[in-house]
Amino acid sequence: MPTTADQTTLHVPQGPALGDAPSRPRPHTGRRARRGKRLLNRSTPYLFLLPALAFMGVGLLYPVCRSVWLSFQDWKLGMAPESAVFSGWENYLSLLRDPNVYTSTGVTLTFAFTVVVLEVLLGVALALLLERPIRGMSLFRTVFILPMMVAPVVVGLIWRFMYSEQFGILNKIAKAVGIGGVPWLSSQEMALTSVIIADVWQWTPFIFILAMAALQSLPASAIEAARVDGANTWQTIWHVKLPLMMPVIIIATLLRLIDAFKVLEVIYIMTDGGPGLSTEILSLHIYKTAFVSQQLGRASALSNLLLLIVLALSVALFVFSKARERQARKVAM
Amino acid sequence: MVEIVLENVAKRFGPISVIEGLNLTMRDNEFTVLVGPSGCGKSTTLRMIAGLEDVSDGEIYINGKPVSHLEPKERDIAMVFQDYALYPHMNVARNMSFALRLAHYDRAEIARRIEQVADMLGIRELLGRKPRELSGGQRQRVAMGRALVRDASTFLFDEPLSNLDAKLRTQMRAELALMRQRIRKNMIYVTHDQIEAMTLGDRIIVMSKGKIMQAGTPEELFKRPANKFVAGFIGSPSMNFFDAELASNDGPLAVVGDGFSLGLPLDAAGRLKAHRGRPITIGIRPTAFQVVADGQSAENAIRAPVVVSEYIGSNSIVMSEIGHTQVTIDIGSDAPIAVGESVQVRVAPEAIYLFDPATERVL
Ligand SMILES: Nc1ncnc2c1ncn2[C@@H]1O[C@H](COP(=O)(O)OP(=O)(O)OP(=O)(O)O)[C@@H](O)[C@H]1O
Ligand SMILES: [Mg+2]
Numbered sequence: 001m002p003t004t005a006d007q008t009t010l011h012v013p014q015g016p017a018l019g020d021a022p023s024r025p026r027p028h029t030g031r032r033a034r035r036g037k038r039l040l041n042r043s044t045p046y047l048f049l050l051p052a053l054a055f056m057g058v059g060l061l062y063p064v065c066r067s068v069w070l071s072f073q074d075w076k077l078g079m080a081p082e083s084a085v086f087s088g089w090e091n092y093l094s095l096l097r098d099p100n101v102y103t104s105t106g107v108t109l110t111f112a113f114t115v116v117v118l119e120v121l122l123g124v125a126l127a128l129l130l131e132r133p134i135r136g137m138s139l140f141r142t143v144f145i146l147p148m149m150v151a152p153v154v155v156g157l158i159w160r161f162m163y164s165e166q167f168g169i170l171n172k173i174a175k176a177v178g179i180g181g182v183p184w185l186s187s188q189e190m191a192l193t194s195v196i197i198a199d200v201w202q203w204t205p206f207i208f209i210l211a212m213a214a215l216q217s218l219p220a221s222a223i224e225a226a227r228v229d230g231a232n233t234w235q236t237i238w239h240v241k242l243p244l245m246m247p248v249i250i251i252a253t254l255l256r257l258i259d260a261f262k263v264l265e266v267i268y269i270m271t272d273g274g275p276g277l278s279t280e281i282l283s284l285h286i287y288k289t290a291f292v293s294q295q296l297g298r299a300s301a302l303s304n305l306l307l308l309i310v311l312a313l314s315v316a317l318f319v320f321s322k323a324r325e326r327q328a329r330k331v332a333m
Numbered sequence: 334m335v336e337i338v339l340e341n342v343a344k345r346f347g348p349i350s351v352i353e354g355l356n357l358t359m360r361d362n363e364f365t366v367l368v369g370p371s372g373c374g375k376s377t378t379l380r381m382i383a384g385l386e387d388v389s390d391g392e393i394y395i396n397g398k399p400v401s402h403l404e405p406k407e408r409d410i411a412m413v414f415q416d417y418a419l420y421p422h423m424n425v426a427r428n429m430s431f432a433l434r435l436a437h438y439d440r441a442e443i444a445r446r447i448e449q450v451a452d453m454l455g456i457r458e459l460l461g462r463k464p465r466e467l468s469g470g471q472r473q474r475v476a477m478g479r480a481l482v483r484d485a486s487t488f489l490f491d492e493p494l495s496n497l498d499a500k501l502r503t504q505m506r507a508e509l510a511l512m513r514q515r516i517r518k519n520m521i522y523v524t525h526d527q528i529e530a531m532t533l534g535d536r537i538i539v540m541s542k543g544k545i546m547q548a549g550t551p552e553e554l555f556k557r558p559a560n561k562f563v564a565g566f567i568g569s570p571s572m573n574f575f576d577a578e579l580a581s582n583d584g585p586l587a588v589v590g591d592g593f594s595l596g597l598p599l600d601a602a603g604r605l606k607a608h609r610g611r612p613i614t615i616g617i618r619p620t621a622f623q624v625v626a627d628g629q630s631a632e633n634a635i636r637a638p639v640v641v642s643e644y645i646g647s648n649s650i651v652m653s654e655i656g657h658t659q660v661t662i663d664i665g666s667d668a669p670i671a672v673g674e675s676v677q678v679r680v681a682p683e684a685i686y687l688f689d690p691a692t693e694r695v696l
Contacts, residue, residue, distance in 0.1 A: 221418035224385050229432035229479075230406040239431070243422045 071301035077294035091301035103277045104285040112260035115199045123207025145205040156269025159198040188278045214248035254317040335486045341391035352543040362517040366534035374543040375523040379489045411485035413493040417476040419464040426460040429479045446482045469496045487519040527569045561693040570661045572616045581610035591656025593635045598682040616686035619663040622678040631679045644669040
């Protein structure tokens with residue numbers, strides 16, 4: 001981005017050693033001055049980035065490093081930090097030996113992939129369905145995206161009440177239709193499904209909004225061309241709309257996947273991981289290891305594993321969006 | 334046998350009326366050309382026929398059946414869009430084959446058609462590329478190809494050659510004319526290009542501000558324009574118009590204007606009776622002026638000072654000022670005349686068009 005850099009330097013006062021007027025560089029400058037200026041040119045963007053980088057370093061890098069360090073220590077919560085003992089790979093090895101970790105990983109994978117698949121299918125389908133201008137649609141769209149704006153803790157509470165076996169509205173309805181009470185959160189078989197339903201309720205709107213935006217930015221004339229070419233509604237969706245929406249759908253999916261791996265509050269409030277370990281996702285397991293069993297080193301090791309999974313997904317996202325960008329730039333040229 | 338009829342078709346976008354009371358019959362196998370200034374509603378008309386826009390009023394009939402309620406795909410129409418409307422995610426071959434694939438043509442047949450049309454349009458080597466990797470003119474040819482591979486009964490072309498260079502355009506025009514003889518289908522063709530309109534069209538429809546000004550064969554429109562608009566629109570360079578006055582009844586049958594006096598054919602006397610002694614607009618095509626050698630006197634001669642001289646090889650176009658009116662004169666293959674000199678031209682009385690200044694109708 002040479003232009004931006006150039007423009008910026010115009011406003012950067014240059015040192016007296018450069019022998020230049022601050023705002024109007026003379027055409028003939030010495031070699032050293034030129035090199036100094038070029039250096040300044042090149043480093044200016046980074047200078048501007050410095051505060052942000054420093055902030056990130058403290059806010060992000062430090063905790064991560066600390067957690068990596070901690071994962072090699074044997075340290076219980078509540079004991080003096082000096083009492084921490086270096087334990088090598090022991091934390092990681094013990095994780096691998098712990099069947100609960102595998103269960104929890106299984107729950108996390110099941111949860112994350114199920115909710116994301118459901119949310120993407122539902123969100124995209126709804127966007128396609130509600131795309132046509134129907135009266136009252138804008139109101140409906142607004143109502144529809146409300147769940148996303150509710151704080152996770154509140155979402156957990158809402159659903160816990162709705163799922164309540166005695167007072168919950170869902171069981172009232174179930175009884176009214178004659179199904180009888182459903183053990184929404186109290187049975188091992190149902191609990192994960194119930195939690196998944198709540199997450200789908202909360203996050204389908206996210207996919208919906210993005211899919212809607214993607215739909216609205218599709219080239220209208222290509223869709224008209226498909227109609228003239230003999231495509232029916234379904235064929236237009238399948239052969240034209242969806243392929244063109246794909247980049248957005250993929251990004252949205254990855255974003256949701258990353259998020260689904262880290263979900264905590266809603267499940268903590270609804271089931272606290274139970275019954276048994278049936279809804280104990282990794283983040284909850286980490287939380288319990290750290291604050292219930294008070295094994296900080298072990299919890300750190302586990303959270304590093306989770307971080308790795310999420311990191312891998314983030315890299316996938318980054319690589320994909322870079323590739324898109326390159327393609328987009330080609331379009332522009 | 335396909336006949337398209339537009340009956341009192343109107344189109345409004347909200348409060349804006351774009352098409353008003355359009356009546357039009359396109360007979361079977363006719364090549365109809367729609368011309369008119371930008372924004373006059375040509376694309377809108379095509380889009381209504383295709384079924385992409387609803388008609389606000391009136392009805393469109395294809396083969397005698399009203400089609401207002403029919404989807405585009407039920408109208409058996411192929412269309413070349415003004416903005417190409419290619420599928421961005423499909424390569425050229427897939428863009429062209431899309432309709433055929435939907436209609437379950439077999440692969441060999443699809444391949445055969447694509448090859449044939451791609452050869453005709455000179456886009457064979459582009460078949461593997463995506464639209465974004467093509468130039469504007471290449472995209473336009475692909476858009477054309479996508480329509481031409483189809484078996485539709487009616488083809489709609491919205492300025493399909495507008496983005497091509499002169500040579501390619503001439504070539505494509507010839508290809509179209511050839512294809513036109515091979516497949517007798519209904520074609521409706523929008524263009525700004527006079528030559529395309531005149532050479533391709535069985536019938537030309539001149540539109541202005543959402544109304545039809547005149548419909549007829551190219552020859553009819555050129556020789557017998559119904560009004561000043563058509564007279565000025567058809568023919569290039571356009572017809573010259575002058576404000577003048579028709580000599581009163583006691584004088585000879587002539588028009589007198591600023592800097593000229595021209596006699597009219599005697600047989601016009603009858604229809605001009607009511608206009609004697611009143612203002613009149615006259616029109617003379619640039620090609621209707623004949624150069625008269627200096628010193629030689631001639632009937633209906635005008636001396637025209639040359640303001641701009643454009644020598645374009647086969648002929649010379651001269652801009653002049655007669656009275657206060659800018660005039661374009663085509664002096665044919667004669668040697669170019671220098672600016673500042675003047676030329677003496679004569680106009681045959683039969684070559685003078687007369688218009689009512691109020692209604693702009695031809696007299
Ligand atoms: N969707 C729309 N909403 C409002 N006005 C429209 C719409 N589409 C077209 N118009 C108007 O209708 C008129 C006719 O447009 P149309 O595209 O048919 O013109 P055209 O004859 O094809 O012009 P061009 O030669 O520039 O392509 C224009 O004045 C345009 O502004
Ligand atoms: Mg148009």
